[in-house]
Amino acid sequence: MTNPTNDCYWMSHALRLAERGFYTARPNPRVGCVIVKDHQLIAEGWHYRAGEAHAEAHALRSAGDLARNATAYVTLEPCSHTGKTGPCAHALVTAGIARVVYAMQDPNPLVAGRGLQILRDAGIEVVGPVLEESARQLNSGFIKRMEKKLPYVRCKLAMSLDGRTAMADGKSQWITGAAARSDVQQLRAQSGAIVTGVDTLIQDDASFTLRESELHLKNAKDIVGLPPLRVLLDSKQRLAEDAKFFQIPSPILLVHALTDSVKKYPDWIELISLPNEDQKIDLGKLLGLLADRQINDLLVEAGPTLAGSFLSAGLIDELIIYMAPKLMGNLARPLFELPLKELNSAVDLQIVDVRAVGKDWRIVARPLIKQTPP
Numbered sequence: 001m002t003n004p005t006n007d008c009y010w011m012s013h014a015l016r017l018a019e020r021g022f023y024t025a026r027p028n029p030r031v032g033c034v035i036v037k038d039h040q041l042i043a044e045g046w047h048y049r050a051g052e053a054h055a056e057a058h059a060l061r062s063a064g065d066l067a068r069n070a071t072a073y074v075t076l077e078p079c080s081h082t083g084k085t086g087p088c089a090h091a092l093v094t095a096g097i098a099r100v101v102y103a104m105q106d107p108n109p110l111v112a113g114r115g116l117q118i119l120r121d122a123g124i125e126v127v128g129p130v131l132e133e134s135a136r137q138l139n140s141g142f143i144k145r146m147e148k149k150l151p152y153v154r155c156k157l158a159m160s161l162d163g164r165t166a167m168a169d170g171k172s173q174w175i176t177g178a179a180a181r182s183d184v185q186q187l188r189a190q191s192g193a194i195v196t197g198v199d200t201l202i203q204d205d206a207s208f209t210l211r212e213s214e215l216h217l218k219n220a221k222d223i224v225g226l227p228p229l230r231v232l233l234d235s236k237q238r239l240a241e242d243a244k245f246f247q248i249p250s251p252i253l254l255v256h257a258l259t260d261s262v263k264k265y266p267d268w269i270e271l272i273s274l275p276n277e278d279q280k281i282d283l284g285k286l287l288g289l290l291a292d293r294q295i296n297d298l299l300v301e302a303g304p305t306l307a308g309s310f311l312s313a314g315l316i317d318e319l320i321i322y323m324a325p326k327l328m329g330n331l332a333r334p335l336f337e338l339p340l341k342e343l344n345s346a347v348d349l350q351i352v353d354v355r356a357v358g359k360d361w362r363i364v365a366r367p368l369i370k371q372t373p374p
Contacts, residue, residue: 006039007127010034012131013032014033014055014073014075015032015103015131017032017055018046018055019138020046020048021046021047021048023226024226026190026192028050028142029139030046030138030139033045033058033072033074035060035067035072035073036073043059049222054088056091056092068098074102074103075102075135076104076135077105077111078116079108079115080114080115089114089119090118093119098124098125099124100126100128101128102116104136105128107142107143107147140152149288149292152297153300154191156300156301156322157322157335158322159322160323160324160332161323161326162332163334164333165334166333175322175324175328176322176360180322180362183362186217187320189223189228191228191297191298192290193253193298194208194230194231195300196230196300196302197232197306198234199303200302200306201232202239205244206245207247207248209227212224227251231253231255231286232254233281233302236256236257237261241264249266250268254272257273257281258273258275283309284313304333304335304336305337307335308337311336311367314367318366319349319364321362322360322362323361325361348368349365350365350368352364352366
C-alpha cells in the first residue's frame with residue numbers, strides 16, 4: 001500500500017543526495033536515488049559527474065541482490081536512452097525492483113515519459129510525482145534548457161545601501177565583504193558559463209575564475225577542475241590582448257559584432273560574431289547558442305549597461321543582489337542603466353529570498369516581465 005508520508009521522507013533523502021552533484025554533474029541533471037526494503041534503507045547513490053554512473057546505477061550496484069522486490073526513489077524519471085551510460089529504466093527492471101517512486105518526469109525529449117513506461121510495461125508499480133517542486137528547483141537550468149532551449153540566467157550584482165555599484169571613476173573593489181565574495185564563487189561554480197562585458201574588464205582587469213581557497217566546499221578541488229566557460233562580450237574587440245582575463249588557459253568564448261576578427265588570441269579563445277541590426281551583440285542569439293552547447297545555468301557578472309540590456313530584453317530569470325551596509329553617494333554609478341521615464345515603466349520584481357551573508361545582505365528576486373525567445 002502506498003504511504004505518502006514514507007514516500008516524502010525517502011524522496012527528501014534522495015533529493016539531499018542529488019545535491020552532492022550540485023557543482024559537478026553539469027551538463028547533466030542532479031539526481032539522487034534511494035533503495036528501500038521493508039522500511040529500511042538498503043542503498044543510495046547520486047550522479048556526481050557527467051560521463052560517470054547515474055544515481056540509479058550507483059544505488060543498484062551497492063544494493064546487489066537486495067534490490068529485488070525493493071522500492072527505488074529517484075528524483076528524476078529514470079533515463080530510457082543510451083548516452084555515455086546505459087538506460088537506468090532497464091537497469092531497474094533487470095534488478096527486480098518492484099516499485100519506483102519518482103519526483104518529476106524528465107523534460108529531456110529523449111526520455112519524456114518513456115522511462116516510466118518501460119517500468120510500467122515490466123509490471124513495476126510507478127508512483128509520482130512526489131516533491132516535484134523541490135526537484136524542479138534543483139534542476140531549474142537543465143529543465144529550462146530542455147523545455148525552452150535556453151539556459152537559466154542569473155544576474156549577479158553588488159551595490160551599496162543606496163543602490164550604487166561603483167564610484168564615478170569606476171572603482172568598485174570591494175563593495176562587499178569576504179563572505180559575499182565566497183558566495184559569488186559558489187554561484188560561478190554552479191554555472192556552466194559566466195558572461196561579462198568588456199567595460200567591466202577594462203575597469204577591473206578581472207579574470208572571472210574559480211578560486212579553490214574561497215569556495216569553502218569539501219569537494220572544492222574537483223569543482224575547480226570543472227571551470228565554467230568564460231564568455232566575453234566585446235563587440236569591437238577593445239580589450240587588450242595582454243589583459244588578465246586572457247592569461248588563464250581555460251576556455252573563453254569571445255563574442256563580437258565585427259565582420260572579421262581584428263586581433264590574434266591564444267588558442268584557448270574561440271571567437272564568434274553575433275551582430276544584431278544595430279551592429280551590437282545579439283543577446284538572444286547568444287543564449288540560444290549557449291543552450292546548444294549544453295549550458296544549463298548562466299551567470300551574468302557585468303556592469304550597469306550590459307546588465308540593463310539583459311534585463312530590458314527580458315532575458316534574466318533571477319537577480320542576485322549583494323547589498324553592502326555603506327552609502328556611496330549620488331555621483332556613484334547605478335545598479336542598472338534603465339532609461340525609464342514613467343513609473344508605469346518600472347520593472348516589477350518578486351523577492352524570493354533575503355538573507356545575511358557575512359556583514360552584507362543577499363537579495364534574490366525574479367523579474368516579472370515576459371522573457372523574449374532568441
